[in-house]
Amino acid sequence: HLLESGGGLIQPGGSLRLSCAASGFTFSSSDMDWVRHVPGKGLQWVSSISANGDITFYADSVKGRFTVSRDNSKNTLHLQMNSLRADDTALYYCAKEMLYGDYYFDLWGQGTLVTVSS
Amino acid sequence: EIVLTQSPDTLSLSPGDRVTLSCRASQDISESVAWYQHKPGQVPRLLIYDASNRAFDIPVKFSGSGSGTDFSLTISSLEPEDFAVYYCQQRNIWPPTFGQGTKLEIK
Numbered sequence: 001h002l003l004e005s006g007g008g009l010i011q012p013g014g015s016l017r018l019s020c021a022a023s024g025f026t027f028s029s030s031d032m033d034w035v036r037h038v039p040g041k042g043l044q045w046v047s048s049i050s051a052n053g054d055i056t057f058y059a060d061s062v063k064g065r066f067t068v069s070r071d072n073s074k075n076t077l078h079l080q081m082n083s084l085r086a087d088d089t090a091l092y093y094c095a096k097e098m099l100y101g102d103y104y105f106d107l108w109g110q111g112t113l114v115t116v117s118s
Numbered sequence: 119e120i121v122l123t124q125s126p127d128t129l130s131l132s133p134g135d136r137v138t139l140s141c142r143a144s145q146d147i148s149e150s151v152a153w154y155q156h157k158p159g160q161v162p163r164l165l166i167y168d169a170s171n172r173a174f175d176i177p178v179k180f181s182g183s184g185s186g187t188d189f190s191l192t193i194s195s196l197e198p199e200d201f202a203v204y205y206c207q208q209r210n211i212w213p214p215t216f217g218q219g220t221k222l223e224i225k
Contacts, residue, residue: 043207
């Protein structure tokens with residue numbers, strides 16, 4: 001089970017921190033990702049973090065603005081989003097990667113909506 | 119990045135119909151394709167990975183095939199709960215990318 005929180009309405013240039021609480025699986029052994037659903041544009045991969053948190057990757061569109069992190073002691077994934085733009089407006093999902101299946105997502109949360117608008 | 123083009127955008131079908139959804143990649147991606155089902159108000163669900171392997175607990179009515187640039191998802195006999203949006207996704211070439219989705223609607 002994955003449960004996102006932290007979304008909301010934010011002005012361009014602002015910041016938000018998304019969180020994802022995990023349960024029902026061994027979080028500390030799982031690579032995790034953020035994927036967003038942009039209205040009218042479908043699903044876009046945003047970021048990934050390795051199980052122990054030492055390796056991170058970002059889509060070019062968010063590199064330098066977003067930071068993914070995790071707290072394995074609290075089974076929680078985070079996405080710090082800075083310098084937000086209108087085109088960051090989306091439903092943000094956290095997703096678990098399959099064991100032995102990098103970048104295949106076998107568990108998704110319900111999503112948290114981020115709206116960037118003045 | 120790899121562009122995945124799904125066709126058609128929308129299909130209107132009836133329960134009991136057999137359907138095949140298409141996904142075409144902009145370059146060779148081997149067999150590194152997954153398919154997801156997404157119903158309104160629900161979380162996306164992994165159906166198929168590595169083009170043809172059913173994910174855990176996915177019924178046999180769902181099957182996938184293809185390699186290289188052309189992939190398909192077949193649902194052998196549609197049930198009311200199968201009407202949803204279906205996405206393909208590739209992981210062969212970074213970054214992972216998704217198709218735009220095909221919506222199955224009830225005729």
